[in-house]
Amino acid sequence: xxxxxxxxxxxxxxxxxxxxxxxxxxxxxxxxxxxxxxxxxxxxxxxxxxxxxxxxxxxxxxxxxxxxxxxxxxxxxxxxxxxxxxxxxxxxxxxxxxxxxxxxxxxxxxxxxxxxxxxxxxxxxxxxxxxxxxxxxxxxxxxxxxxxxxxxxxxxxxxxxxxxxxxxxxxxxxxxxxxxxxxxxxxxxxxxxxxxxxxxxxxxxxxxxxxxxxxxxxxxxxxxxxxxxxxxxxxxxxxxxxxxxxxxxxxxxxxxxxxxxxxxxxxxxxxxxxxxxxxxxxxxxxxxxxxxxxxxxxxxxxxxxxxxxxxxxxxxxxxxxxxxxxxxxxxxxxxxxxxxxxxxxxxxxxxxxxxxxxx
Numbered sequence: 479x480x481x482x483x484x485x486x487x488x489x490x491x492x493x494x495x496x497x498x499x500x501x502x503x504x505x506x507x508x509x510x511x512x513x514x515x516x517x518x519x520x521x522x523x524x525x526x527x528x529x530x531x532x533x534x535x536x537x538x539x540x541x542x543x544x545x546x547x548x549x550x551x552x553x554x555x556x557x558x559x560x561x562x563x564x565x566x567x568x569x570x571x572x573x574x575x576x577x578x579x580x581x582x583x584x585x586x587x588x589x590x591x592x593x594x595x596x597x598x599x600x601x602x603x604x605x606x607x608x609x610x611x612x613x614x615x616x617x618x619x620x621x622x623x624x625x626x627x628x629x630x631x632x633x634x635x636x637x638x639x640x641x642x643x644x645x646x647x648x649x650x651x652x653x654x655x656x657x658x659x660x661x662x663x664x665x666x667x668x669x670x671x672x673x674x675x676x677x678x679x680x681x682x683x684x685x686x687x688x689x690x691x692x693x694x695x696x697x698x699x700x701x702x703x704x705x706x707x708x709x710x711x712x713x714x715x716x717x718x719x720x721x722x723x724x725x726x727x728x729x730x731x732x733x734x735x736x737x738x739x740x741x742x743x744x745x746x747x748x749x750x751x752x753x754x755x756x757x758x759x760x761x762x763x764x765x766x767x768x769x770x771x772x773x774x775x776x777x778x779x780x781x782x783x784x785x786x787x788x789x790x791x792x793x794x795x796x797x798x799x800x801x802x803x804x805x806x807x808x809x810x811x812x813x814x815x816x817x818x819x820x821x822x823x824x825x826x827x828x829x830x831x832x833x834x835x836x837x
Contacts (some may be wrong), residue, residue, distance in 0.1 A: 479495040479499070480494060481493050481494055481495035482583075483506075483607070484608075486605045487601065488616070488620065489591065490674075491590035494587050495585070495632070495643075496578065496585040496586070496686065497575055497578025497583050499576060499610055500584050500708040501608065501609040503605065504526065504553075504555055504607075504608075505528070505604075505606075506528050506530065506557075506598065506605065507527050507589075507745055507769070508529070508532055508594070508636055508747065509530070509532065509748050510532045510750060511531070511648045511748045511750075512749070513749075514814065515815075516541055516546060516706075517660075520550065520551055521552070521553075521696075521724065522547075522657070522658070522697060522700065523626055523697055525552040525584075525634060525698035526628030526699065528553060528554045528555035528556070529553050529639055529747075531556075532592070535562060536785050537562035537573060537575075538559060538567075539565055539567035539569075539570060539575065540567050540569075540571070540573055541576070541662075542569045542570075543571055544780055545814075547660060550694050551577070552698070552786045553584070553586045555583060556586075557585070557586050557589065557591065558585065559588070560588070561592040561773065562574070562583070562687035563575065583681055584608055585827070588662070598754065602743045603743070604605070607619050612625070616820060620816070627740070628700070631697070631699025631703075632655045632677045636654045636655060636656060636697075637674055638677070640673060640699035643674065644662070644668035644670055645671050646670045648665075648667070648691065648832075649673070649687075649688065649689045649691075650665055650671065650673070650690065650691050650831075651673050651691070652671045652673065652690050653693070653695060654676060654677050654695050655677045655773065655807075656697030656698050656726070656773070657674070657695035658696060658812060658814060660812040660813065661695060661724065662674070663812070664824050665693070667818060668825070668833075669833070675701045678707060679708060681710040684719075685719065687718065690719075690832065691720040691721065691722065691830065693715055693722050693724070694711065694723035694806070694809045700741075701730055701733055702733060704733075708734045710713060711730050711731055712735040718760075718803070720777055720803035720827070720830040721802075721803070721805075722824075722826075723805075723806035724770075724812075725768055725807075728797070729768075729808075731804070732782075734735050735799075736771070738783075739772055739773065740770065741769055742793070745768060746809075747764045747766060748758065748765070748800045749815050749816030750816075750817075751790065752762050752789035753787070753788055753795045753820070754787050755785070756787065760821045763819050764816065764817065765810040765814070765819055766808070768808060771808060773794075780797065783797065783798050783800065784797060786807060788808075796808060805823075805826070811823070
């Protein structure tokens, strides 16, 4: 069955449909990871977005449900150049088409993903529509596309109940803004008991839990829209409990202290982004997935200092808060997919909570 991807600038890509058959409007982004398509599919940070994979062949090693980063697929649609329909891998339990059908996610294959990526790089991230309707009205589609925006992203992906993972020495309270399971796994294997809280949990609940440390997770959407959550994070900042924040959590902590965020032209999404640690003067290859970043010129140097920068575009990749046991990073030290170079940051968090460096 034919399928069409229509961008808000009027460009139309013709391909073939796979996965669920339905029409969606979404924000179109690209990911440069060569592997890890299942982890990308199940990363809640992609809520409200359709993801184009730049690597040309996707699906070749199948699907293993144990590798999922959440309990379902959160993105709106999946865009690939070539779909492998007969995966070969001893761990494979399903194929890519099957899991998209299972979670009612449409896909489009056979389009020129290099051309699409170039358009997004040159013109910036834009909205688009995917349809199997060969008689689509372009003007009508463009009106739908331009009217689309992502709303209430965090609350749509966050847990509604409090629950625990692990049974370790260090008690960590994780605020779920759309967390990846690999974050919890990284903490549990470092002797942590992790209690996961809904993203809109009041700060007093976290503080009164007698936790040893607080993790602010990754998540989707525009960080500045989370006004109520930002107010609660400011209370956590004032509590003097050790805090480690990743991606959206990093941005929310910055906003809680009066700093500002902006939107990147086309975002950082993939497993090959070089980041420099300004403390030890080393460069690490990192996994990233974000469209927003903290504006360095908005920082109050009495409150926080830049700890990491992106080697490619010099944007801020992390902050260390002055006089506080708080550090935050824009990238993903838990990776999945991607390199584990920056996993030492979890060891730093353990040390902040009174533990030994497990590096």
